[in-house]
Amino acid sequence: MxxxxxxxxxxxxxxxxxxxxxxxxxxxxxxxxxxxxxxxxxxxxxxxxxxxxxxxxxxxxxxxxxxxxxxxxxxxxxxxxxxxxxxxxxxxxxxxxxxxxxxxxxxxxxxxxxxxxxxxxxxxxxxxxxxxxxxxxxIPLLRPLRESLAGDRITRVMGIVNGTTNFILSAMDETGAGYSETLDEASRLGYAEADPTADVDGYDAASKAAILASLSFHTRVTASDVHREGIADVTASDISAARLLGRAVKLLAICERVRDDNGVESVSVRVHPVMIPLSHQLARVNGAFNAVYVEADAAGELMFYGQGAGxxxxxxxxxxxxxxxxxxxxxGGRGPRESAHAALPVRPMGQTPTRYHVSLDVADIAGVLAQVAQVFADHGVSIAAVRQRDRHSTASLVVITHLAPDAALQSTVDEIAKLDVVHEVVSVMRVEGED
Amino acid sequence: MxxxxxxxxxxxxxxxxxxxxxxxxxxxxxxxxxxxxxxxxxxxxxxxxxxxxxxxxxxxxxxxxxxxxxxxxxxxxxxxxxxxxxxxxxxxxxxxxxxxxxxxxxxxxxxxxxxxxxxxxxxxxxxxxxxxxxxxxxIPLLRPLRESLAGDRITRVMGIVNGTTNFILSAMDETGAGYSETLDEASRLGYAEADPTADVDGYDAASKAAILASLSFHTRVTASDVHREGIADVTASDISAARLLGRAVKLLAICERVRDDNGVESVSVRVHPVMIPLSHQLARVNGAFNAVYVEADAAGELMFYGQGAGxxxxxxxxxxxxxxxxxxxxxGGRGPRESAHAALPVRPMGQTPTRYHVSLDVADIAGVLAQVAQVFADHGVSIAAVRQRDRHSTASLVVITHLAPDAALQSTVDEIAKLDVVHEVVSVMRVEGED
Missing domain, CATH: 3.40.50.720 (NAD(P)-binding Rossmann-like Domain)
Structure with a gap:
């Protein structure tokens, strides 16, 4: 018309x-x-x-x-x-x-x-x-993805796309308080809905991740394709563990182009809490603001920042x-139509390469690191960095891995938790923004 | 076709x-x-x-x-x-x-x-x-301005749009070195052209400011409408004065919608060095990266970040x-055409409201602040903050003003420089990003 x-x-x-x-x-x-x-x-x-x-x-x-x-x-x-x-x-x-x-x-x-x-x-x-x-x-975001970057190959999109969860995580970081009391405070201040499920369990971010991945990778992605974890399990210990390592905890929507050993491309689309270095652009996005970080072959790194709601x-x-x-x-013209020509497969979370941060309370005896490291090795997971610290009768052991399939990392953590020398798994979280 | x-x-x-x-x-x-x-x-x-x-x-x-x-x-x-x-x-x-x-x-x-x-x-x-x-x-910037924000009223655009000058200012801030030696270093590293005039004197940024202002305010603005000052006069003293005040020095392209006392709108378009608070998004953009900060009535604050050249x-x-x-x-469609319907006048720099930072070495005797403050008052310039510090036989006096017409601020500084009690005008620079 x-x-x-x-x-x-x-x-x-x-x-x-x-x-x-x-x-x-x-x-x-x-x-x-x-x-x-x-x-x-x-x-x-x-x-x-x-x-x-x-x-x-x-x-x-x-x-x-x-x-x-x-x-x-x-x-x-x-x-x-x-x-x-x-x-x-x-x-x-x-x-x-x-x-x-x-x-x-x-x-x-x-x-x-x-x-x-x-x-x-x-x-x-x-x-x-x-x-x-x-x-x-x-934030002008979809038009740039659909039009400005139409001549480029987007390789990754990582975004803080839910203001409620970012407000809660920022507040937990500032106050040191736990998740439940911070959620209550967010509700009182009007930053969380009466029923916060869609936000805190990541459904809202997962819908947005599906849209972002569809546009970025010219592939149909629906919310059910998105691996989703919310912030309800994020603890004050996670936040302080992140701080100790110069990182912040954020709930990210992550859309990645992944290439397997045979060069076959697929996309990984997921929403979960991550630790990102404080030096990363996204780490400094606090309160209810949104920001989306985009990597493309030719354009390089881009970031878009602004108000995500209201x-x-x-x-x-x-x-x-x-x-x-x-x-x-x-x-007499038309806006852009659906662009789904690439039709890439969505990679299951278990096969998606991720990196883990694992923080443990362990017995303060010789040989603990050797035992823990052996479990990582058994699952084919390579360790990037280790920190040990003595604390009275227990010691703290922090491990950051290289990229490995998420399922291998999960089963590594499950097995480590069963070791006699491990008193407590203090914090397990994926790490992004530094590879 | x-x-x-x-x-x-x-x-x-x-x-x-x-x-x-x-x-x-x-x-x-x-x-x-x-x-x-x-x-x-x-x-x-x-x-x-x-x-x-x-x-x-x-x-x-x-x-x-x-x-x-x-x-x-x-x-x-x-x-x-x-x-x-x-x-x-x-x-x-x-x-x-x-x-x-x-x-x-x-x-x-x-x-x-x-x-x-x-x-x-x-x-x-x-x-x-x-x-x-x-x-x-x-950085996808013009498409968002022309299309995504076509239903909004843009009130301000402030951008780091020249990588060479941002590289030089970032390096001066890091090393404490002066302008000339830093420019030489930038040339050696390939960040500055053999003839750096277009960059360091602000011509490049002024062209971009004209384009940004035209699109943002639906008004024809050409490079000759842009008030232009480069970075050649930025000194190590300016940078250290900024640091003392929790600010960074950046060369910004600034496009503002300005309303006079009678409600008549005009646009101010200018390129000059400014001090901005370290808490401002733009202060953290270092090296050769570009970033553009946009304020609009409905959208609020937005920022776009990425590689400006290459x-x-x-x-x-x-x-x-x-x-x-x-x-x-x-x-069979068409892209957006020229949008110049608003046809706002361009306000001369002298009539543009700005804020100044003035740092002085003054005689360490009673009554100096009173004399200096009187000059500001004589020109109708209101002072926002003052800091005094004793140093042997001289004292340092730092004044930050409220908004006043740029010409009034200029003549205030000229007259202050002539006061007997003022030994040296150490640094004069406009302040942005905190009103």
Missing amino acids: SKKDGQPIRVALLGCGTVGSEVARLLTEQAGELAARAGAPVEIVGIAVRRPDKHPELPQDLLTSDAASLVVSENVDVIVELVGGIEPVREWLLAGLKAGKSVVTANKALLADHSAELFEAADASGVDLYFEASVAGA GAPTASAVLGDLVAVARNMVG | SKKDGQPIRVALLGCGTVGSEVARLLTEQAGELAARAGAPVEIVGIAVRRPDKHPELPQDLLTSDAASLVVSENVDVIVELVGGIEPVREWLLAGLKAGKSVVTANKALLADHSAELFEAADASGVDLYFEASVAGA GAPTASAVLGDLVAVARNMVG
Whole structure:
């Protein structure tokens, strides 16, 4: 569907909470500037909310509870979806795309699991599907990955993409407090939801990792392909162990291009806590900020930093997409389509090369290191560094490994824990950012 | 000009030095992947170099010294310009655009001064003009400014956009050495050109500032609009004064939206050394890296970090643009056009609000601060902080001001220098990043 200069671009807004109300506000306040940039006025013609009577602040004639009808209305050009979740949003958007409406959405869960069918529907109708706000809020990230780096080979993406968990880990690092009390404090301050599961168990980050990996590696990756570990098991001991080694603990979404011994490529996509050196860009990203670090063959190292959530920041990303859709309608073009030509296999976590930090309380007797080192050797895991320290009747032993298959590292740790000379496994965590 | 799926996109390469040879290499090595992403093969059909006989490494049948003919050849769809400088490149590109060729260029000097006529020519022919590589090399920056933030109001852009000067200032900070010997060292290490004028005197950064300001504020800004000061006058005393105050010295390109007392908006565009707090993101960008910090009304604070120069990084940006042009040709769309609708006036430097750091050696007698403070007051400059320190027969006095018009600050410093009680003006530098 193309528009002549001057004809308004008509927007249906689905959902009008924190982000939606900011989108509506900015569309009104900046109407003139946006029209100049888009090449046509951009106007909201309908707002679907569950309970219209709960929104006295909105123009009443635009409100409806019937999203299913709004998305296929003849008067709508673009659907801006800010409801979240999978059903019934998936059906609405598919219906809208089939009816020739472009879609702008911030819905990470939907994109992570159903982008293929959404892209197919958009393609069949020749309309756009944009979703910059679905990952890292205001940070321009997906457009750079899809467009700026389209001529490069991305080899790795590592991101702090969940503000709640980064806030909690930063606070644990500052205060020395444990996970549970810090989570409670984050809830009190409004940095964690009443039900924090999606954040702290890594589901939110896993959806984002799936989206990032799909775009970076031109491969379909869904949330179920993502190895996921949250931060609930991160202890004050982990944090202090990291500090002792000049490292910080972060929950990262990691997407890597991995090549096996035969040169066959696959992708590893995972979310888990890691220790990264304090000298790494990502280590200094504190509080609720997001940051994504990208490595590409030609570009080298890049980092993108900014606010990952919040009404106005997320609205900024939504409006950027909306202007792109409008420009395409006015100019007769199309945004980027799905790029899944590489179709790389996803490597299971057990076969993914990782590095471990293992911190042990061990008996203060001769030969302990030899016993522990033998277990690593038995599993084919090469040790990069060891630190020993005496403490009264026990000693502390810290081991950092070279890269080895994750499963080998896991079984090494399991076996070490059973050694008589090992009193306690104090901290086990993967290490990133220094190979 | 639109292409059917499968028909190759034919590229004329102007210039084949460090960046051009990387572009040629990547186009060959990644031909399959690029074709999949672009929707059509992307092929070099001609390479214009000054001396074809000096390039035995290139396919001889593609080489020509006749760029003027190549850019209007019927067999060319896209011109990739990596020659640099204004003439004759400007004429070649205008001729190419008029002949219906899209242009991808890394030419900051040309874009800074002639983007208006280049955009007009592109518009008249309905073709694309992309120039991501012209600012901050590999960092995806112009696309985010032009597209991702198209729905937001950018209020400030501050960037380290020249690797040579950042390398020199970082080295001065590390070693305590002076400017001249550090520049010599940078030349020996290959971080500074034989004639470093364009870098150290800020011309390179000023071109980039003009481009950044144009895109950020939807206003035509040329290099001559940019207030420019280089780093040749930065002394070891400046660096150590900054250190004492917890600040670093950086050469920044600064683009600001400024509102006067009557609410009238203008833009300030300038390049000069500044002191910024070590806590600021930009203070930690060392060596030859680039980083650009952006503030926008809705998005808040953003930062983009990466390699600002070099063959492969710059080629990454060029190829991203080339894929965009190819996608547009295949899909029938257009990239963003010039956006100059805001047409804000450029504010003269003297009227631009800045903050100063002034470090003085003064007589160690009573009443000195009163005399100095009176001069500030006479010029309507409000003082934010003062530090005094005794040193034998002289004392050191450091003043940091609030925002005041730059001209008032300049004349304050001039008058203070003339006071009998002032032995020496040790360091004068603008302060950024903490208001």
